[in-house]
Amino acid sequence: MSTHQHTITALVQNEAGTINRLVSLFRRRGFSLASFNAGDCEDPGYSRLTFIVNGDDAVVSQCLKQLNKLIDVIECEDLEPEHSVQRELALIRVEPTSEQRAAVHGIVSEFMARTPRTTATTIVVEQVSDVASLERLIAALMPYNVTEIVRTGTVAIKV
């Protein structure tokens, strides 16, 4: 059993303390959480969360069982990459020299990213994609004075 990343989604009843309880579980039981994302979903009063967890199958299976035990958790699942769509959104602020601006725009169009805001000195790059290509984009922008990166963490949906 090899350690790798698992994508777990959970439907939870959203009450005072719910997120705290979920995150506390990961900390307390030593599950390694790479990212998590929470937001409203199709059910009013409920949220759907996506956790990226590092661990072998036994760890992830224990993680799912422990999540399921929380009273707030309605259901949770380990999503297979083949049977899900997984995306992450990143906002990357680049502050290139004026000579570098064209190169930055070149990278943006090569990766089919967007630039929702630009100023005389700043370009904000927005990208929604799978993690691997997001990371390639970030690597490509790095030489051009990246001053801030904000990432949502993966969100995932079952197909």
Added chain:
Amino acid sequence: MNRSGAKIVMEALVREGVDTIFGYPGGVVLPLYDEMLNWPQVRHVLVRHEQCAAHMADGYARATGNVGVCLATSGPGATNLVTGIATAIMDGIPMVAITGNVNSWAIGKDAFQETDIQGITIPITKHNYLVTNIDELPQVLAEAFYLANTGRKGPVLVDIPKDVFTATTSAPFPTTISRRGYTVPGAPPKDQIEEAVRLIKGAKRPVMIAGAGVLHSGAMEELRYFAETTKIPVINSLLGLGSIPRDHELSLGMMGMHGEATGTLAVQEADLVLGIGIRFDDRLTGNTSGFAPKAKIVHFDLDPSEIGKTVTPVAWVVGDLKASLSAVNKLIEPQDRPEWLAQIKKWQSAYPLIVPQGRFLSRTVLKALNDHTKGEAIVATDVGQHQMWTAQFYRMKKPLSFLSSGGLGTMGYGFPAAMGAKFARPDEEVWAVVGDGGFQMTLQELQTAVEYNCNVKICLLNNGFLGMVRQWQELFYDNRHSHVAMGSPDFGKLADAYGVQFYRCSRMEDIADTLKGASEHDGPVLCEFVVEMEENVFPMVGPGASNSALVMDPDLEPSEAAHKAGAFETTHAGALHV
């Protein structure tokens, strides 16, 4: 009908059949304490420290199987409950803890005596609530009792701001409770039962280890029928003691770190180990890589997260244990296994628990306590050597009569837990077995016992040491005593100050009379037994060691029988290495 939050709390208690609660007042719970005066049917026991309110609620729950309730004010009152709540979650004890909090509009502003008890207790409760809307209070309270006492039981905390106690609502209590995503485990899947039965039928040297789960689901009859039909010996975890009468011919007592040798050896030699309502925790399994090396493990439990958590079973039955065992019982036929049972008898005679004669030992006293009560009393222990000896020597006849903090190992638990049990079952004789260390953590409750005439008998084994820690220092730290010699007050004067009947016993010939005198006295009694100071608990599996490295009592003569019992290289105390 409009009524206040305080009244709703009292209504909830009555609806749930709670006759006694354990608590301590303070500013933010004043509206509830005022309302309480109108509800004589609910007895409030005023403790001397909130930790003991939680332990009493725990003892009440363990002795009855019903939810125990404790109550505290905000801030320090609430945080004082924490040890008791953590004790309860580890052992799956149904409890509802009610705390007051500052006014809802003041929450988050560091108001006087504000503390985030919801946040603090997230990891140690099954669930918890902060109720800021009075309309939700009836639903939350009903749900809290339901969650505490269904499925895998545990403590639930309800934090109620002061203004919610005084606000009013006409919101009714729910008639039924259902929470999306929360299902109470029922009967297990049929294929799991069939697979378990197949393995049981094929086993030559099976054992079962019955734990607290059996007591929680009330599956004692089913367990006994199963054992008697299949002739599978029943070993217990510490908290499973009482799930089968200790003098039943198939009962082998406790196994593990300080368990009886027979149970531990039987598991090491077994070809099938049935874990029934146990967590396979480290005190029971020893180093898991050496646990039950020849056996297939089948795990029966209602909590799926227990399956495969520490050991790897080949099969499992996930469901309520009563339902699981009765389903198994329908498919099994009478079996006999004379050879295996004969082997077990050999171990029992080769490696008995011993009480060296002519010495005033804790074991001498506990053996006498067993003879005196005939295993009919409720016994609560504190934590330490005396706890292990009680587990070894107290041969309880009935379930729900052995109370001990197993998972958390909370010193200070024994005496208040015994009181909780006595409040719940006043007609039973209740003993607390405590050490000189642990008793000094919660002995202020002597006053509570006197005020309520809570007729518990305290068997205080005074060895002048934090005995269990001293034992580890002797065995693993070259006998270098670091802060384990423990002074005590003059317990006689102390008892006198509280107005508690007291006996001090330091002669063998007085033990029986002391116990008898204690039982005959109408009221709480403190019996101090001044025992030998440096006595060790055996058998012992060193921390981190495999159960095969079981160390026998050095006072146990290596007899002919032991050689014949065979198969095991047993060591003596000097050889403990970890």
